Amino acid sequence: MLMLSLSSMSLATELTMFYPVAVGGPLTKLVDKLVLEFEAENPGISVKAIYSGNYSDTMTKAMTSLKGGNPPHLSVILSTEIFTLIDNDAILAFDDLVTGAEDKQWLDSFYPALMENSRTGGKTWSIPFQRSTIVMYYNKDAFRKAGLDSDKPPATWEEMVEMGKKLVIKDDAGKVTQWGIEIPSTGYPYWMFGALARQNGQVLMNNAGTETYFDNPGVVQALEFWKDLGQKQQIMPEGTIEWGTLRTDFLEQKTAIMWHSTGNLTAVKTNAAFDFGVAMLPAKKERGTPTGGGNFYIFKKTTPEERAAALKFVKWMTQPQRTAQWSIGTGYLGTRADAYETDELKTYVKDFPAAAVARDQLTYATAELSVHENGRVYKILNDAIQAALTNAKTPEEALKDAQKQAERILKRYR
């Protein structure tokens, strides 16, 4: 407390924050508005939000400026970059920054599932901010047309296949005009795969980020199931499905079900010309999804005043009230239970129950794939998934190869 009051009495502390604009243009205005409010409440601190492209652009910019000796004070970066940032000695653990019982309580106020990617080696390295999970969007009108109950989305893999078959519509020439389901396989295939693996009772890596389990039989089964949706069951287009255009496919009713980030919720809600529902992902052995999205990190190359100011900012941004506003404005998850207790979010969820699905699903959520040298391991797994989906390799071969390659990279971190 003493430090905080001292810093606010001294000259203004200027913070720079890299911010990935990952949800589209208008979001910058929301961030700017929040920053202005913060500055008005805290006259001693000014925050400069620097919009820095997508997540990987932001990471490149942060790493470059770090190596160039000029890192930002804080940044929103993918929660999975934790090991890369630690390996580069870039960030501070929040445990070393917080003081007093109130701060410690704040650290524990987030959903545990969201903290899985923030903690390693007994320390907390980042604070959940714009977080998401994968959910299932389904077209209720299409369900009714196919004679299905529009309030009963598939809850298991078997149901999904069964319903998917009824949802496929072909024209007279036998060409499919509406697919049963689409799971995107470009962009972030490893993320979708994390969900399928989890549903089959598997995880893809250990908590220390030093081991992967790509070739476990249960993991291979998950990839076989994914591939079969297209090739055997014929309820999904064969080959790969574009991440970037999937939402458009769903909105144009080219597919009745899509798996996608909760980050799409607001956009789907605004643009859907039909009645749609949002549901948890189905289960094989259990339900499951990885979490995703970006966290706040505080960088090491900062003065004590700057650290205190940055901490203050992060705390302010993650207050229940703000979290609620943020969630409504973007469709991202409210990162803490008490955000859903605020009047704003309560009213919103009541009028739009879909907004609570991602939260309820957090019970079954697991960490997103995150290991040392994340970028390289992602590439290996993504390539393996695509090789299996396009029939270049069998799922087993592809994952065995991927495991071998990942092993080679991760060995030296053990």
Add this chain to the structure above:
Amino acid sequence: MRFREPGSGNIIETIGAWMLGGVWLLPVVFAFWSAFHPAEFSTSFEMFAPLTVDNFVRAWSYAPFPRYLLNTFVLVTLILAAQFVLCTLAAYGFARFEFFGKNFVFALVLLQLMIMPEVLLVENYRTISNLGLLDTIPAIGLPYMASAFGIFLLRQSFKTIPKELVEAAQVEGVSAVGILWKVYVPLARSTYIAYGLVSVSYHWNNFLWPLVITSSVNSRPLTVGLAIFGAPESGVDWSIITAATVMTMAPLLVAFILFQRQFVQSFMHSGIK
């Protein structure tokens, strides 16, 4: 080509040209289609879909495009001017004078051609940071000003200029700089135009380095401004992003269409393909 029968060769060539042209044109056509139609029609083709400029209005309001346009314009002008001066002088030196270590130095210049600028990201950042130029327009341009490609290209084109012309000028008593200005530069005009086009379009489109080195509206070029429309996590709003893309490329496209004949001729003369 001489071996082929004129008729059939022409037909094949024409078909080939149209196909390649079509492949090139398709994304541009899509961009225009999607930009001028409401979102529902962005990926489906209907002849009489309603036209709209709403996408442009929205894209325009999301980011300070006039400022970005100005920044990009200042940037490419600055780079091109500096490149012309530096490359001309260097190329003149390599093409016309003998000095100790000339081949070695030239090899060093060629070496630069083989290094991707991305590899130097961190080192360049450090240099710019030490110069205190972070987040300025010159910072974006500096690493590209001594262009190895430009030096190489101009040297080659200077070398083709007949010695007789130079000797004639020497007899008239023209100085070395005078010869460069009055003989070499005018004769290499087409190379300058061709190189200028390549340089302008490269820097108009450059993304990663400007993104890394800039952080405010005051210095960011169009491409970086455009990046805020990419929505990697939630998919892409095609109508807005294409509208913004059309706005971004329009100045270049218009310039190219206006000066198309000169450009094509310059490329033929200078041998850039």
